[in-house]
Amino acid sequence: MYGFSSNDYIDSFKLINDTYGHIVGDGVIRALSQAINIEIRYTDIAGRFGGEEFLLTMVDSNKEDKHDVIKRIAKRFSELSMKIVDKKVRFRTRIFVIDYHVKDVAMTS
Numbered sequence: 001m002y003g004f005s006s007n008d009y010i011d012s013f014k015l016i017n018d019t020y021g022h023i024v025g026d027g028v029i030r031a032l033s034q035a036i037n038i039e040i041r042y043t044d045i046a047g048r049f050g051g052e053e054f055l056l057t058m059v060d061s062n063k064e065d066k067h068d069v070i071k072r073i074a075k076r077f078s079e080l081s082m083k084i085v086d087k088k089v090r091f092r093t094r095i096f097v098i099d100y101h102v103k104d105v106a107m108t109s
Helices: 013-020 022-038 065-080
Strands: 003-004 043-048 053-057 082-084 088-089 095-097
Touching: 013 022, 022 043, 022 053, 022 065, 022 082
Parallel strands: none
Antiparallel strands: 003 053, 003 095, 043 053, 082 088
């Protein structure tokens, strides 16, 4: 499994919400969701964890492939922009990576 998340995944997200409102903030989250969905494989699972945090589960892929996907997501998102009140706004992300491997685990009750 492979996940990424952060407390400030979309740089200055609180500032975006406070300055332009939650409708614009929701649009930014939708844009990031689209960037993630474009770059992941059909076997990967992505979801919003809360706020501007997302998790991505990638199975059967090596570390280099995983990092390549993460870099592509960040690049695609940074290339997006929104016109907000006659102003073009661009976005950046910070991605924190957790590499988690499940070994043979015995489940007991």
